Amino acid sequence: MNNMIFLKAFIVGGLLCVIAQLLMDLTSHKVTPAHVLVGFVTGGVILSALGLYQPLVNWAGAGATVPLSGFGHLLAQGAIGGVKEKGVLGAFSGGVAATAAGITAAVVFGYLAALAFRPKG
Amino acid sequence: MAEVKDSQPLEIQKKEYQKMVQEIQPKPTLGRNVFWAFVVGGLISVLGQLFLNFFQARGLALPEAGAATSTVLVFLAALLTGLGVYDEIAKFAGAGSIVPITGFANSMVAPAMEYRGEGLVLGVGARLFTVAGPVLVFGIVTAWIVAILYYFFR
Numbered sequence: 001m002n003n004m005i006f007l008k009a010f011i012v013g014g015l016l017c018v019i020a021q022l023l024m025d026l027t028s029h030k031v032t033p034a035h036v037l038v039g040f041v042t043g044g045v046i047l048s049a050l051g052l053y054q055p056l057v058n059w060a061g062a063g064a065t066v067p068l069s070g071f072g073h074l075l076a077q078g079a080i081g082g083v084k085e086k087g088v089l090g091a092f093s094g095g096v097a098a099t100a101a102g103i104t105a106a107v108v109f110g111y112l113a114a115l116a117f118r119p120k121g
Numbered sequence: 122m123a124e125v126k127d128s129q130p131l132e133i134q135k136k137e138y139q140k141m142v143q144e145i146q147p148k149p150t151l152g153r154n155v156f157w158a159f160v161v162g163g164l165i166s167v168l169g170q171l172f173l174n175f176f177q178a179r180g181l182a183l184p185e186a187g188a189a190t191s192t193v194l195v196f197l198a199a200l201l202t203g204l205g206v207y208d209e210i211a212k213f214a215g216a217g218s219i220v221p222i223t224g225f226a227n228s229m230v231a232p233a234m235e236y237r238g239e240g241l242v243l244g245v246g247a248r249l250f251t252v253a254g255p256v257l258v259f260g261i262v263t264a265w266i267v268a269i270l271y272y273f274f275r
Contacts, residue, residue: 005174006167013166013221014159020216021158025151033219033228034252040220041260049267062169065187066194067162067220068256074187075260079268083275091268095261101188102195106226106253109199114233114245117203 005061012056012063016040037068044072049080074098154215161210161217169194169221191222198223202230228252 020040024031047053053073056064064070075095082094096103172193176186201207207227211218218224232248239248250257 009170010163014163017158017162017217045263063166066169075264079264095264102191105192105195110229113199113203120205
């Protein structure tokens with residue numbers, strides 16, 4: 001079924017968030033959103049390097065790419081792809097190149113939103 | 122007003138009061154947090170999948186469709202953060218609104234908006250990276266190490 005991908009995306013995307021919620025609620029350390037995001041991007045890079053993240057992307061689509069671990073996966077695959085193409089220099093260029101659209105969108109829209117709106121209260 | 126209890130030492134009154142408050146205050150239970158994190162995180166992913174399918178149907182290859190999806194999600198999150206809607210969702214969604222790329226965009230806009238009074242450079246410009254900075258540092262450094270290891274040991 002073609003629509004199964006939506007169910008799979010829901011389950012995997014939801015479960016990744018549940019992992020983060022449990023980390024925040026059950027650990028004695030103060031786990032802030034910054035720690036969660038850093039942990040997920042780093043975890044995504046490492047799982048991707050071990051070849052474990054691509055199967056998840058194949059199975060769950062956006063359920064694996066929308067969470068920030070998917071950003072880490074893109075970084076890792078971009079950097080590895082860079083090495084394949086250009087050698088050592090590619091390790092410096094490939095990761096950011098693969099994630100350039102997301103980074104630029106976040107900076108541009110983030111900047112514009114911060115200018116256009118006032119915080120509530 | 123002058124009930125018998127009022128004659129108790131202030132310490133005991135305080136303790137009883139705190140106990141009462143604890144009993145009455147609604148506790149955001151672990152179960153509820155996990156439930157909403159799952160639902161909201163899942164729904165944002167489904168929204169991403171809808172955009173992904175849409176862009177692929179428009180003829181984009183998967184990597185380009187993925188980049189377009191991230192761009193749209195980041196735009197929506199920046200807009201909803203500006204309007205104050207995203208933070209309302211975050212109140213009950215917890216990690217469900219933090220982990221998706223929309224949470225990354227939210228973590229950029231919210232402090233930048235908050236500290237705009239400190240100027241465009243040190244207020245907006247610097248605060249955009251309060252959380253995004255560490256994310257990029259750890260993500261890029263780890264990916265670089267992975268790539269270098271791949272270069273030597275492939």
